[in-house]
Amino acid sequence: MIAHITGLKPGDFVHTLGDAHIYTNHIEPLKVQLQREPRPFPKLKILRTVESIDDFRAEDFEICDYNPHPTIKMQMAV
Template sequence: MGLGVPFNIASYSLLTCMIAHVTGLKPGDFVHTLGDAHVYLNHIEPLKEQLKREPRPFPTLKFKRDVNSIDEITMEDLVLEGYKPHKKIQMEMAL
């Protein structure tokens, strides 16, 4: 939950926006369903710290140019506006 889920949410949300951009559609809601959700013992304290934080508004993703293929999109095409992250919480990879 502490490492994989946030990465998956960001990755698949970006992919959703990229597909919408290429097809000229507006992205809808991203719904993430969990199966076998679990928290590793070494993530309990960092996650408690995270839960104490006040949520901040979501940033906005903008594209600098129109493209015809998702393969044409580069990092230089993306602008993330209003991203105000909290301080990093260290979590070790559970093996």
């Protein structure tokens, strides 16, 4: 979105997680997830020209070539 507004080519998004942890009841479902073969990332298409970050609306986006794996259910930890 920022690249679109500034007229630049999109690059890598790099971030850091803080306080990342796994709950005990999530261990088995996460083992299943780790066995999955990664799939190509989908593409995000911006459907209109937008000049301000505040002007984006949900209908401005289309996700193309999204091919998710089936859902892995996990209990909510409370």
